[in-house]
Amino acid sequence: MMEPSQANFCHPYQPYPIQLDFMTNLYRCIEDKKVAIFESPxxxxxxxxxxxxxxxxxxxxxxxxxxxxxENQSESDWxxxxxxxxxxxxxxxxxxxxxxxxxxxxxxxxxxxxxxxxNRGAKKARTIQAGLQDHTSAEDDFLVEEYESEGDTSNIPLSSSGGFSTATQALLDKLQRPTKTEVETAQQDxxxxxxxxxxxxxxxxxxxxxxxxxxxxxxxxxxxxxxxxxxxxxxxxxxxxxxxxxxxxxxxxxxxxxxxxxxxxxxxxxxxxxxxxxxxxxxxxxxxxxxxxxxxxxxxxxxxxxxxxxxxxxxxxxxxxxxxxxxxxxxxxxxxxxxxxxxxxxxxxxxxSVKGNVIIIDEAHNLMDAIANTFSVSLRLSQLEEAVQQMTAYAVRFKQRLKGKNRVYVTQVIRLLNSLTECMRGSVGGSANAEITVTAAQLMSGKGADQIKPHKLLQYLHESKLCHKVEGYADAQKTGSESNAGKGAMMQFQNFLIVLMNPDDEGRFFICRQDKDIAVRYSLLDPREHFRDIVEESRAVILAGGTMSPMSDYSDYLFSYIERDRLETYSFGHVVPRTNLFAQAVVTGPSGIEFDFTYGKRGAESTIIELGNLIAKTCKVVPDGVVVFFPSYDYLAQAVSVWERFPGSRPLIQCFSENKVVFQESKGVAADELLRDYAMAVDTGKGALLLSVVGAKLSEGINFSDELGRAVIAVGLPFPNANGAEWKAKMQHIEETRFQQRKLEGMKEGECRAAAKTASRDFYENACMRAINQSIGRVIRHKNDYATILMVDRRFSTDRIRQKLPGWIQDSMVTAAQNWQEIEDGMANFFRGKS
Incomplete structure (x- = not known):
């Protein structure tokens, strides 16, 4: 292995031992052309x-x-x-x-x-006005040109929000040849x-x-x-x-x-x-x-x-x-x-080009979700209805001037738009919250739509710019307040057309009600193939994040095709000493009631009141800022409702206010303003309590360092809705994938089924734990910081869940408290030693 030229890797400061360990392993992974996952708080x-x-x-x-x-040069070969x-x-x-x-x-x-x-008095730089005049061309500008292209698919791009299936993309890649200039540029890089x-x-x-x-x-x-x-x-x-x-x-x-x-x-x-x-x-x-x-x-x-x-x-x-x-x-x-x-x-x-280069992806804990979001796309019924109106008006206006293939493809677009709208209206019916899984064939089952070849139609839309011209014509007919109505409807339809070509084993289509609208959404279930070209073409791929645990999903569902010896994982400790972190799983509350926040039990008023008493006591013991993360907005609202009408001598919410200024995150409140007000309240010296939600804006990317977060409380485990159509599809996909893997390994069918069930359960738990780990990792931000982390739910005390916490938090949970009083005393002693 090539040794680094400098022992400290040119670090601008004196690096800590864990930083040296990080840089040494990173250097080796790049040199050895590895795929590696680095977790460093x-x-x-x-x-x-x-x-x-x-x-x-x-x-x-x-x-x-x-x-x-x-290489292979002899000394005599002058x-x-x-x-x-x-x-x-x-x-x-x-x-x-x-x-x-x-x-x-x-x-x-x-x-x-x-x-x-x-200088303020200097002559202003020349500004170019040519070409910046408003484009008010005649209607001829909106008419598509004669279309003769047939069969050539080399110029169809991926849209900004959708992607071809792996098989389709592979075919397109074969057809696309880099130009001489592109080849020369790549060689000079x-x-x-x-x-x-x-x-x-x-x-x-x-x-x-x-x-x-x-x-x-x-x-x-x-x-x-x-x-x-x-x-x-x-x-x-x-x-x-x-x-x-x-x-x-x-x-x-x-x-x-x-x-x-x-x-x-x-x-x-x-x-x-x-x-x-x-x-x-x-x-x-x-x-x-x-x-x-x-x-x-x-x-x-x-x-x-x-x-x-x-x-x-x-x-x-x-x-x-x-x-x-x-x-x-x-x-x-x-x-x-x-x-x-x-x-x-x-x-x-x-x-x-990624070829031969080193790829480093930071904040990679949500990489699989980012891949899925990048290649997923949605379309609302109201957008489709607007697109139908725009397309029909366009076809009527230019009916006599649309010839040959233009007439054929314009008709196909209208038929496909109508097919999509009919399917969406018919699938949801009168149900208010139902989420229905549909296939591409069902979406294209309308009159005449089943004969359409989406790939040919997409090629036509790209080359003719039809959607852009239709939108331009529609905009030209609008005035005043309606000028922004329906903007982008045709382009969104074109984006959606791309995913209609994807095979069922990569993703699913879902239809559901969305407020007063209906939406169809394509969700990518398998991110592997959409990241594979990057992994195979680059020299090395490094995924880095503060909380990458649990890491098994990356090896099982993102890098399953690479050789095991090419993939390496590292989890580094924190720069803070163990004495600066007090972490505990809280099984019972101040009154001895067990905390069970499973979906069927967390609504019990006694559980919510017990949680309120825990928060009130924590606010008395912990100085400065306390942040509480709830599993959802709905559950946070339910808890606050109970605390506001608590039938004791005074509502629990008032008990919180005696020691802290209370703030509550909600969907309609701007996160930056809420955080600013919270910080100002902490700065006054009284301290503040922030009631927040896992997975919301305050749980990612926000640093609750020093006084802003002397304690973080995680309430329950925020499992996704396993009964929702999308998560059902995800877990079914995981089961099918793992079943086939185990079958190829020669396992018996019953063992394959059991392994598949375990795999889907792990994947489901891991999604929950990554969200938890992101939230509770918000409070320790530098080597002199200190805080307490309380994980409130009996399940946090189980080995299965505990092992999915970051290593630096696990290390601080060596001694488990038997009851709430021990935890409260432990927190008091912890902060007494920091004052």
Missing amino acids: TGTGKSLSLICGALTWLRDYERRSLDGAP LLQAEYAAQRQALMLERKELEFKLARLRKEESLRRQRKVE RLKIIFCSRTHSQLTQFVNELRRVEPPSSIPPDLMASSELTNLEETVKHLALGSRKNLCINPKVLRLSSTAAINERCLELQKPGTAKDKKCPYLPSKEDKERVELFRDKVIAQIKDIEDIGELGRSMELCPYYAGRAAISRAEVLTLPYPLLLQRSAREALGV
Whole structure:
């Protein structure tokens, strides 16, 4: 194994032992081309450990590539040696020119800031008006062009919210051939670290950490000395990537209602037939080569986040979405959100290849859900009805001018829309809460719809832009208050058409009532195949998160096809000493009543009152902030209702208020405002109590560090509704998958059935425990933090559930309390020692 060049991995601080352990194992996993899962509690410097370990490996790898001789080269083969030396020299010359150019740009930027060139009285930068006038074309613009294409499927993209089945995608991949330019670009790319997280705000935090790191040089010492680069800083070449919605600087496009609409309008403005004054003025052209190259160099000269790149695009009057692609080949680190990595079409649109690169996915505890959400799509009946009206009006208006295949496909669209609406109305019936499972065949069983070939129809919609033209025509007919009505209905229908082609073994269709509407939803059940190309093409895949436990789901349902020796898992401890955490499973309350929050028993008033007494006593003992996580909004509302009318001397809710200011999370309250008010109340010194919900906004991504969270109380286990159609389908899919696996291993049928039942139960429990682990991990955020964690339910004391908690919490539960009084005394002693 290649050893890291520096013992501390260029960490900007003195790393803790667990951070060194993390970085060492990360380095080894990348070197050995592994798929690895890293669990390291938030507050342990996970982001810096990922950056330092990965960047040290990357620079060491590049230096080794420059320093080593070609494989199988004999010492006497002077011709090969000379050729290799010339290649090294040419590469060094290229590196030298790049580093000097970037250094000059950094100096210029520093001087610009010092001199404050942007004087308030200075003349404002030129703004381009050409092409930004409102598009008020005649009706001819909405008419689809003559359509002759037949059979070619190479240009059908994945939509932003749906995806082809694995079999269909495999066929399309065979038909799609990369152009010569794409091949050449891929060959010139540097090996990269591709870092992914859920949101741009999380990626911005990562970029801020990246600015702190100074990795080792990628240039061998002998070449460094001979190339005048000795005193020149080799900065990290980083590029933040985003969607058009994130990076568009054309105000007329950016103001559109949806991501799909922005994408369509952007592509429309680039069409060859579009008049010059109608095209986007920011789009780079052949004449802009020098400006694009300057943008390319400026964007990697200093580490920039997504907002910085947008500002650079505006200042240079150049589209950052397209101009930024020129920097991809020179970048060492790419950052992008989940959806742009997970969809092959999105990666290809950006010009990003995972082949041979290192993929790091942070906040990966919800990766399987993210994959499922990315490739799932829903459609409301009201959208379909609007689409029918728009499509019918369009067909009537252009009836005499629609010829040949255009007439055929417009008729097919109307038939399919009608088939979907009829199926949705007929499936739900008069039931208020029923969720019905349907098949693609049922959705397409209407008159004439069963003869439609969805794949051909989708190809037509993509090439003709029919949905976009129909929406444009409909918008042109609207005025005033109705101008936003029905926007995006046809494009959403087009997205839904993609998943109609997926096989039943990958996902299911569900129809249910949604307020006063009816919705049909396609849910992806099996995320494996939609992530497989990333795993098989990349050098290494690293999943990292604060709470990845339980980890078995990843090996069983995401990476089941890879060799066991390629997959590794790591769970690191916390930087806080054990004395800074008091964690207990609470089996009985202050009155000795057993806590059983199973669905059938948790509604008992005596249980809710006992829980209220526990919270009241906790608020007396625990200083500052206390956060309580309930299994659902409904149960939180039910508990508060009981506490408000508690028939004692005073309502329990008043007992809470004697020691803490009480706050309650609800669906209609903005999380940031609630958190701000809670923090202000804690800051007054009296303290505050926050009643929240597992899986809601306050349970993920919010840090209850220090005084904000001296105690967290988890109430019950938030199991999903096992009787719901979607979870029934998920568990059935798990059972079928595990049954077939065990059957292939030669097990008897009865044993296969038992193993399948156990597997589905584990999967169901693991979903619940990941949500719990996310919530209770919110309170310990750095090495000097301290808090208590109370898990209120008899089931938390069982080995089965306890083993699915993060290791650092399990380690603090060595001594189990026998009753509530022991726990209360233990908390009092814990905080007495911290004051």
